[in-house]
Structures are given as C-alpha cells and as structure tokens.
Amino acid sequence: EIVLTQSPATLSLSPGERATLSCRASQSVSSYLAWYQQRPGQAPRLLIYDASNRATGIPARFSGSGSGTDFTLTISSLEPEDFAVYYCQQRSDWPPLTFGGGTKVEIK
Amino acid sequence: EVQLVESGGGLVQPGRSLRLSCAASGFTFEDYAMHWVRQAPGKGLEWVSGISWTNGNIGYADSVKGRFTISRDNAKSSLFLQMNSLRTEDTAFYYCANSRAWGQGTLVTVSS
Numbered sequence: 638e639i640v641l642t643q644s645p646a647t648l649s650l651s652p653g654e655r656a657t658l659s660c661r662a663s664q665s666v667s668s669y670l671a672w673y674q675q676r677p678g679q680a681p682r683l684l685i686y687d688a689s690n691r692a693t694g695i696p697a698r699f700s701g702s703g704s705g706t707d708f709t710l711t712i713s714s715l716e717p718e719d720f721a722v723y724y725c726q727q728r729s730d731w732p733p734l735t736f737g738g739g740t741k742v743e744i745k
Numbered sequence: 746e747v748q749l750v751e752s753g754g755g756l757v758q759p760g761r762s763l764r765l766s767c768a769a770s771g772f773t774f775e776d777y778a779m780h781w782v783r784q785a786p787g788k789g790l791e792w793v794s795g796i797s798w799t800n801g802n803i804g805y806a807d808s809v810k811g812r813f814t815i816s817r818d819n820a821k822s823s824l825f826l827q828m829n830s831l832r833t834e835d836t837a838f839y840y841c842a843n844s845r846a847w848g849q850g851t852l853v854t855v856s857s
Contacts, residue, residue, distance in 0.1 A: 671844065673790075680840060680849045681790065692845070693747070724790055728844055732804025734780055734792040 639663055641725050643737035649745040656712040658740045660725035665705045669729035672701055672710045676721045684723075685710065712742075720744050747771040747846040754839065754851030757831055767824040767841030767848060774822035777844065778802070781815065781826050783837035784850075793839070794826065809835075831855045 640663040650656055660670065668688040673681040683692040685701035688708060698713040712719055725737040753765040765781070780795040794805045794815040805813060814827040824841055831853075838850040 673847075680838070681784075681847055683845070683847060686844055726790070728778075731792075731795055731802075733806055734782070734795055736790040736792070739789055 638733060639666060639727050639730055639735050641727060641735055641737035643723075643725055643740050645740060646738070647741045647743060649743050650715055651745045652715050652717055654715055656710075656715055656719070656742055658710040658712075658723055658742075660703075660708040660710070660737050662706045662708075662727060664730075666727040666729035668704050669727055670701075670703070670708050671726045671728070672699075673724045673726065674719075674721050675724065676718075681724065715742070749841045749843075749846050749848035751839065751841050751848045751851040754853045756854045756856065758857050759831060759833055759855055761831055762827070762829045763831060763853060765826040765828065765839055765841075765851060765853075769822040769824065769841075772845065774817075775819040779817060779824045780842050781824075782840045782842050782847075783835075783853075784840070785834075785837040788837075791837075796824070828853070 642661045644659045670688045672685040674684050675681045684695050684699050689701045700711045702709050720742050722739045722741050724739050748770045750768045757763050778797045781793040783791050783793050796803050796815045812830045816825045833855050836855050838852050840850045841848040
C-alpha cells in the first residue's frame with residue numbers, strides 16, 4: 638500500500654500570503670496524484686489531477702507540481718474562501734486508492 | 746458539465762443492508778475507473794471500493810471486504826455499492842468519485 642504523508646499538518650497564514658503544501662509518497666506514483674479542498678460541511682472538491690492539471694473551474698492561483706514521490710500544492714495568494722483542509726490522493730496503484738492525512742490551512 | 750449524483754443513503758439498523766447508487770453524466774462513463782470513498786464524521790477520507798472501466802480490476806478496503814459489493818452499468822452510466830451486514834462503524838458520508846470529479850455524497854447512518 639502506498640502511504641501519502643502530508644506536511645505540515647496545519648498552516649497558519651494571512652489572506653494574500655502564499656501557501657505551500659507538501660505530499661510525499663512512500664513509493665513512486667508517477668504523476669497520478671490529485672489534490673482536494675474540503676471546506677467545513679462540504680464535500681471534497683477536486684483542485685488538481687495528475688499532479689499539475691487544474692480541474693474545471695479552479696482558479697489559476699492554485700497550482701500543482703511534482704512527480705514520483707514528492708508533490709507540492711501552491712496557492713499563490715490566499716483568498717478568504719481558501720481556508721480549508723487539503724488532501725492529496727494517489728491513483729497509481731490500487732487497490733487501495735490512498736489519501737494523505739490532510740493539511741489544514743487556517744487564518745493566522 | 747461533469748456530474749456524479751449519489752442516492753440511497755439513510756438510517757439503517759446494524760446487520761441490515763443498503764444499496765447506494767451513483768448517476769453519472771457529462772462524460773464518457775465507460776472510460777473511467779470509479780470508486781466509492783467515505784468520510785466518517787470529523788474524520789479523514791477512506792477509500793471503500795473501486796472498479797475499473799472493464800470490470801477487470803475490483804478492489805475493497807479490508808474494513809468492508811466480504812460485506813460490500815461494487816458494480817457498474819456502463820449502459821446506464823451508473824455505479825452501485827451493495828452494503829450488507831452493516832456496522833455502526835460504517836456510518837459516514839459516501840462519495841462516488843473518479844479521477845475528474847466527486848459527487849456531493851449520501852449519508853449512511855447505522856444505528857439501532
């Protein structure tokens with residue numbers, strides 16, 4: 638089973654600042670990595686698929702990079718609605734599909 | 746517009762069964778592997794089961810193996826999850842998902 642480790646667990650930032658979230662895989666997942674945003678009381682929302690492709694309707698301030706075992710989600714300038722929990726997920730080798738434990742981006 | 750719409754959730758007693766459905770639209774359903782993912786209240790995301798587009802690859806989380814069965818009907822662009830012998834720990838929102846979209850989820854509550 639591929640284990641995904643997200644860091645940091647919590648990121649405290651102010652609106653307008655840049656957020657950098659990390660996801661590390663226990664073995665290579667090639668580019669088969671996705672990022673999701675989850676706001677309180679809402680379903681997860683796909684942001685990035687296949688490491689660097691923005692999903693439909695996702696603002697350009699969200700970008701993904703990486704391949705193999707190390708991946709990064711960058712939010713260039715935080716908007717108020719971006720304070721949420723972010724998960725990474727791999728689909729390179731399943732079963733099982735696996736998720737990281739999440740990074741909470743909170744208002745400083 | 747890509748859409749996945751789950752249905753079939755509800756309140757059920759331990760040991761009983763429930764069948765979830767997911768209706769897909771806006772994309773070529775048969776081209777994608779499909780998955781069920783759940784989230785218990787206040788917890789993270791847990792993959793439950795997945796099925797490849799050809800039905801050649803089917804998998805289950807250890808926690809549901811032998812109790813849940815996934816299936817798909819490509820002609821009707823639909824995904825299903827038959828859940829038997831339900832336990833209180835199966836209580837969660839259940840989401841239908843593929844590599845391009847997620848549904849809004851359906852709540853399954855297992856309680857006496």
